[in-house]
Amino acid sequence: xxxxxxxxxxxxxxxxxxxxxxxxxxxxxxxxxxxxxxxxxxxxxxxxxxxxxxxxxxxxxxxxxxxxxxxxxxxxxxxxxxxxxxxxxxxxxxxxxxxxxxxxxxxxxxxxxxxxxxxxxxxxxxxxxxxxxxxxxxxxxxxxxxxxxxxxxxxxxxxxxxxxxxxxxxxxxxxxxxxxxxxxxxxxxxxxxxxxxxxxxxxxxxxxxxxxxxxxxxxxxxxxxxxxxxxxxxxxxxxxxxxxxxxxxxxxxxxxxxxxxxxxxxxxxxxxxxxxxxxxxxxxxxxxxxxxxxxxxxxxxxxxxxxxxxxxxxxxxxxxxxxxxxxxxxxxxxxxxxxxxxxxxxxxxxxxxxxxxxxxxxxxxxxxxxxxxxxxxxxxxxxxxxxxxx
Numbered sequence: 250x251x252x253x254x255x256x257x258x259x260x261x262x263x264x265x266x267x268x269x270x271x272x273x274x275x276x277x278x279x280x281x282x283x284x285x286x287x288x289x290x291x292x293x294x295x296x297x298x299x300x301x302x303x304x305x306x307x308x309x310x311x312x313x314x315x316x317x318x319x320x321x322x323x324x325x326x327x328x329x330x331x332x333x334x335x336x337x338x339x340x341x342x343x344x345x346x347x348x349x350x351x352x353x354x355x356x357x358x359x360x361x362x363x364x365x366x367x368x369x370x371x372x373x374x375x376x377x378x379x380x381x382x383x384x385x386x387x388x389x390x391x392x393x394x395x396x397x398x399x400x401x402x403x404x405x406x407x408x409x410x411x412x413x414x415x416x417x418x419x420x421x422x423x424x425x426x427x428x429x430x431x432x433x434x435x436x437x438x439x440x441x442x443x444x445x446x447x448x449x450x451x452x453x454x455x456x457x458x459x460x461x462x463x464x465x466x467x468x469x470x471x472x473x474x475x476x477x478x479x480x481x482x483x484x485x486x487x488x489x490x491x492x493x494x495x496x497x498x499x500x501x502x503x504x505x506x507x508x509x510x511x512x513x514x515x516x517x518x519x520x521x522x523x524x525x526x527x528x529x530x531x532x533x534x535x536x537x538x539x540x541x542x543x544x545x546x547x548x549x550x551x552x553x554x555x556x557x558x559x560x561x562x563x564x565x566x567x568x569x570x571x572x573x574x575x576x577x578x579x580x581x582x583x584x585x586x587x588x589x590x591x592x593x594x595x596x597x598x599x600x601x602x603x604x605x606x607x608x609x610x611x612x613x614x615x616x617x618x619x620x621x622x623x624x625x626x627x628x629x630x631x632x633x634x635x636x637x638x639x
Contacts (some may be wrong), residue, residue, distance in 0.1 A: 282561060282609050283639065295333040300386060300638040302326040306484035311626030315486045318628075324348045325483060325634065326385060328355065338362040342373075353429035355403065366411020369422075372431035375401050376410070376420035376444035377464050379505040379518055382558030386638050387551075389542055389559070389576065390481065390602050391616050395584040396520045396536035398478040399501055401466065404440060405431045415455070415554045419445040426471075437471040446557030450508075456549040458509045462557050466501040474499060474524065476534060476586055480620035481598050482630040488622045489586050491534075491593035496526040507552070514550040515541040530589025542578030542602070567608040574606040595623040612636040 275289045286295040302325040310318040325348060332342035344356035358371030374381060380393045381400045393400075401424075408422025421443040425433035444464030451458045477490035500523045507516040519537040526532065542550070546565060553560035564574035580600040586593025598620050605613040616632040 292337040293333070293335055295331070297329075297331045298639045299329040300326055300636070302385070302634055302636045304391065304483065305633040306482060307631040308482070308485065308628065309630075310485070310628040314488055314622060314626040314628055318485065321484050323484060325391075330356070334362075340367065351429075354431050357431055363411075366409065369408045369410060372403055372405045372427060373408075374403050375424060375440065375442045375466065376408070376422065377401065377442065377466060377501075378503050378520070379460075379462060379507055379516060379558055382556045383553075383560075384558070386636065387559040387561060389540070389550075389578045389604065390580060390600055391614055391632050391634050392479070392481045392483055394481065394518070394536075394538035394540070394580060394582040395478050395596060395598055396503075396518050396538050396582060398476055398536060398584060399503075399520050399522050399534075401426075401440065401442075401468075403427075405433055406440070408442075412555050415451045416448045417446070418555060418557045419443075435471040437469060439469050441467045444503075444557070448554070451554075455509060455552045455554075456511060458507075458552060460505075460507040460552065460557065462505050464503045466499075468499045468501065470496045470498050470525075474526070476522070476593060478584055478596070480596065480622075480628055480630070481582070481600060481618050482620075482632060485620075485628065485630065488620065488625065488628070489584060489594035489596045491586050491591050494526060494529050494591060496524050496529070498525040499523065500525075509550050509552065511549055512544040512547055513541070514543075515539075526589070529591050532589035532591045534584075534586050534588060534591075534593070536582070536584035538580055538582035540578060540580035540582075542576055545575040545577065546572065548574045548576075561609055562606050563609045564606050568605075573608065576602070576604040576606070578602040578604070594625065597621045597623075610638050 276286055278286045283296055283298045304323050304325045307320045308318050327348040328346045330344035334340050340360040342356045346353050346355050356373050358369055358373045360367040360369040377400055380397055404424040405427040406422050406424030410420035412418040424440040426438035427433050446462035448458055448460045473493040474496035475493045477487040479485050479487050503520040505518040517539045521535040523533045551560035551562055583597045585595045601617045603615045614634040618630040620628045
């Protein structure tokens, strides 16, 4: 599938959403943290929109790590999507990203709704990690932690997913490793993936909650494997890197915890990757993070029970009518890519965040990140992002 074809598909879908109200008099258009259209019996629902994230990076990096590191600006994300429900039991989503090195397809899936959940086909996120289950619109820092190095993000396949009330969510799927246009790369590069999340405490619509989750990925590798990571600053280089090495497969296990107690929240994750690579000594890599935050204006962090990730924050008062919502947060994360014959490096990061939610759709984020790369050097980053989704 060419880039022009995908762009055309997205444009047609968006155009369909814009003309639907005119074609059906019983359709109603509304704004609810996004553009939504639905008919009178709510059997057909359409939603379209996107996100823009504009980042500024100011860096102070030891020359031994990256002598060419510069300050700079980038559009981190510029995305358009179209999603909906047809005839009450068929769901779909098409999401396309225009920023970065080139256009890429994010989500493109169809789902059949059942009483117990849904059957999902297409290109979408695998079931992995609290951070990965949370949209970039809702994570508390500009970038996900070092442990996200082991996240596969999106691939193409088939999956079953569901939930039971607010306390249980689950997903299991079979995937092919795919490129930026959802095309599988090899019939030998496959994944079996499963995740379950449970909330033994869920009170006051999530204002007080405790979340526990675990997931597993059993990945067959067709050729080589490589893990590398930036220091939680996207404009920076990757300071830890295994390089490419021959591998037959990798088993990845992830465990995460989170709690919300009024304006205070905290989360932690641990992930390990056990690699089947006899020529490299069957190495095992791991990473984890600890993070916590507090809303100075009294809100509580929102949680999405269907996916087991963070959700949209709605300030008690929007800026203009009030002061919006203010959040402070801190995070420690670490990764170890040294084992067997592989010396990919070790790194620790410490991050601080100040987030101003002007309204549910607009956010100013300020981050400080200190990266310490064992036996190599240190780096400091001051980051800012204006984020808008519509």
